[in-house]
Amino acid sequence: MTQALIYALTGAVLFMLGVRSTLLRDSLLARILGLNVSGAGIFLIFVSLAYRGDSMPTDPIPHALVLTGLVVAISATALALALNRRLREMDDE
Amino acid sequence: MNNLLIWPVALPLLSALLALLWPRRSTWIGVAGTGLSLSAVLLVSRQVVESGSIELALGGWAPGLGIALRVDGLSLLMLLMSSLVAMAVAVYSSVYFSDSERRGEFWVLWLLLITALHALFLSGDLFNLYVTLELLGLSAVVLACLGGSRASLQAALRYLVLGLLGSLAFLMGVALIYAGYGTLDMAALGDAIEAGPTAWVALSLMTGGLLIKSALFPLHFWLPPAHANAPAPVSAVLSALVVKAALYLILRLWLELFDGVVTQASAMIIGVLGAVAVLWGSWAALQAQRLKLMAAYSTVAQLGYLFLFLPLLAAIPEGEGRDLALGALVLLALTHGFAKSAFFLAAGVIMQRAGHDRIAELGGTARALPVTAFTIALAGVALIGLPPSGSFLAKWQLLSTVFVTGQWLWLPVIAVGTLLAGAYIFRLLGHAFAPGEGVGPSLSVGREEIPAVLLALIATLLLGFWAAEVWELVPISAYAGGEA
Amino acid sequence: MTMSVWLPVGILLSSFIPGVLIFFQPEERHRLRTLLNLLGALVKLLLVGVLIWGVFHEQVFETRWTMAPGLEFVLHADALSVLFVSLSTLLWLVTTIYAIGYLEHTPHRSRFFGFFSLCVTATVGLALAGNLFTFVVFYELLTLATYPLIAHKGSPEALRGARIYLSYTLFGGLLLMIGAVWLHTLTGGVEFVEGGILDQYANLDQDTLRWIFLLLIVGLGVKAALVPLHGWLPQAMVAPAPVSALLHAVAVVKAGAFGIVRVIYDVYGVEFAAELGVLTLLGTVAAITIIYGSVKALSQDHLKKRLAYSTVSQVSYIVLGAAILGPLATIGGLVHLVHQGVMKITLFFAAGNYAEALGIHRVSEMDGVGRRMPGTTLAFSIGALGMIGIPPVAGFISKWYLGLGAVEAGAAFWVLPVLIASSLLNAAYFLPILYRAWFKSATSPWPADKTAGCARELPDPLLWPPVTTAALALLIGLFAAAPYSPLEWAELIAGREYRQ
């Protein structure tokens, strides 16, 4: 269980680090990156929840949630980056 | 027969796919798809009125392992509001976007937005709610971009980043809930959750995330630019429906899942923020130089009113008294939904005819566009909270709850907010009814003016005189703790 | 059975439906618009006739509709409602005819007559409101319906006047609403019952009730133009003459005064209110308003402004009557509700005629106008003499009963001086006008003579309304003791209010 806890706590730290840079960083890219780090932190927590001891099969539900969450996160990131790029293009014009 | 519940989600989704495949017919598909979704919601409502709340276990799996869709009085009212507003806005958009090269994308995303809203109101599973929140947020952002201007893209990007932050906070809360209670099904959680660190931390994370999305002061700053710069029909649904979705979730969490966990102190904090939102939003609306910006600030203020209810609800024990207050909250949210969407559509008509929406130059609007001016006046009546609108009844009950609970603090807030709302609405009407040439020559009543006036009539007459139905529906609960 | 339910609704609809229909009429269809207006007014008059007969014979007319849990929309006709309903209906008919003549060939008439009808609908709704909630609803609706009428001309002054009106009335409406909600939460519902309801709730804190009374009276006092809440009324005179007539005689100030009467008699109960000690304060405010309005009127050269301050003063007679405990004072106040309306509407019609025919807006321009416009000036004179309280015009009756009531209640030592002072002041600001009009001769040409060379002083729709209302003011004074006269009806109400 200790190992799962360490993963989970790392996830918590990652999450808040991400939130922090989303709130504080000047660059939009850094903010988007921060969101991704936050997301990764949450997924890490989910994965650590799946672990149920060495002898037990893992809980498949958190794994599935992570997969779904990942796809959602990537989609959102892609949109944010596209917007960011378009805004920069407009500045160049 | 419970498969009925999937149709409000499946129909708009199916229509979205069709609109994507046949962009030439997208307008037709969009309006028809919205209409079909509305009829699905009407069928659902008939069944709820007849036999109470409904549950659909998707895939036939027991809720918990699988995902359940549920509808009760609260979600039904939200569904009805969103599908009715959506119908009117769709008819309006069929004119608004008729010449736009973006109309193909508009209709697909429009239908996806309806899908997301309906899915959110129906969902009975926390993680599924996260997915619907993201779908709602992304489709709303993309719709807000359709204007294409730099200001709108920038506002949309900020909206997206903050929205994502909000959803992630929500998801973190979901993770902690799953860690602590081992299920994501909301009915089961309603029974299982009890006061403790897990509940507190999860609730604050989820609430915090949703507060960003519902633009409660001081997390509101993304809303005015995003709502003011989007195309008019999009602003209408953003202000009327999308922010309400987050509010709906907060209500679900506070009143059903975390009932008993919520402390009066935390509710007071939210109430105070709501109070500041009322005052600040109304003041900013009074200062606004542009019609749509004024409407957007007014949304900030109106959302503040809705949050004023939280400390009041927390102070009343579950039962008839609380249902009374909850009904008033819902009625206020519904009235604002209809009135604000009507307002934005009318603003869109003015912008298209006049080429601008500077309030000081709107003289002559009433003569050139009498129906639209009438719409703004009716919607304004509802926004101020004057009779015979639904918000008058809601404010009456809000004041009544203030007296019953003895939370006098809110009395001056409500009073000043009402007067400020009167000031900004009548400032606008003064300009609109003044003589002038700001809007150009008189034109006949357009197809796009009718949906707006209908929405405004719903807000001011229907919800005023038939509001008793709201209070009848609200107590129907699918999550009613022990008895369920 | 059904008629007792539908009659109050019918009375409302008889002006609401024409109003809504008129909005949709193009400007040029004035025949249809006139037809709709007059038809509505006549139907209403007919229905009110049935209502008067029914209420006199103690029939119950009531409509109920649940708007929200615990909030019922109630239309209920009692003797007091009938008094106000008949006044508004009759004067609406006259004012409509006048307005049709007055606004001929001006723009936006459909909008004007639409709101005009809605305004009367709201007034009649106020009169028929069966509980405090319904009253608040119509009170706010009245604000909404009158705002566009005051702003009608669209000029900067009109918009300014309308804005000031709105700030006052929204504020007043808000206070009224807060007071009403508060009282509602304490009692679970506030129906208007003759004799009041609050004495049944012995457990309520008296201080709380005093605060609520203050909120309600301040909220109503804004429309009733009690000093210091009267500021909007002189500003609102920028409105067209028929609107001023309506504001001063039928709709707005009367709504405020009527509301105060309702609160004192049918919510608190006049005896209970006297017990709470709130009536003394109200009486004092009314007395101050009476004197202050008259004094201000003295110094106004603008005719409509002078009439406006006169209204400030005169409406408070009604409040004064309500604030003095005792049936005679009640009768004086109630009957003045009608008398002041009939007389003041005459004065405003006449003022409108002077402006319309000769461009006269100021008292100093009125020299010799009596010879040029004898009919109008005769009507004006009757109204002015009535205001002063000279018998046999109606105003005398009101003051007489107020005086008697004060003596009966032992308040003569302060009420009588107020009445006498105010009558002297009334004379001081009305008699010079009459003197100028009749006995001086025109020294300079009229400011804008639009009727030069016409055989008659004015077209019929402008001339007959003031003449009719002046005759009415004379008749209800002369035949005050006749059955169904306002005085008889006020006695009926007072009898029912003091039944215990």
Place this chain on the structure above:
Amino acid sequence: MAEAAIGAGLSGALLLIALRDETDSNLTALKVSQVTRWLVDLFSLIMTVLIGWVLWLTIYVEPVERLAPLANAMLEHSGVSNPVTAVLLNYRGYDTLLELVVVLAAVLGVMVVGRERRGYRQAGPVFCGLVHWLVPLLIVTAGYLLWIGAHTPGGAFQAGATLAAAGIVLRLAGNDAAGLPEGMWLRWLLVAGIGLFLTVGLGVTLNDGQFLQYPKAWSGTLILLIESAATASIAAALVLAYRGGRPDGWLSVADKDNDREVSS
């Protein structure tokens, strides 16, 4: 952890592209005051501690029984033997359906926002030679991942990502379309996953089932079908997101309509 790795890799790739396009955009630079910084830091610290506390309580001190036993017990009714796939495509299939909709919304957003960026110059012969091997290999791998998803880790998302990688390699080699079709075919490709999923979900209700309640005998087959379509849609979406905007031919389908309206 495999899925986490793939996800991180894809996000990383997208971010790297963004970094290539720009170094820094100060468009909406909000000047944050020192006090705000301190407050945010304090807030982050407190939240981290609180979340950590809850995690310690729920994972270490008193772990609760979650849904694992139920999920594993029902596995034999799910039509697949990989529990994660069972959750994704069966127990919580509705989530996955909506997830595909999210992907569609995001891709449409990318296309609304801008036109696609220009492709790379023609790559050198060595790379082209590599591409001839790499692309088929990736496609085969994708198919394999899809197929084994029923039993061991793998499935539509992983397969879609791999397939998308093939597209990206093609584009790097100078194929601007990155292997995607144009016009109607592209639209069909984007719709395929959701369309099939939804059709199956609704189709089974005709047979008295709940929405998405596959008939037992068919569930394995149906899941594979849905996954194949989803793989194609996900791959198309990812490649489109990589291309960064609306392809040139995207609007032509709708534009024709405008012409027609004008002429008629």
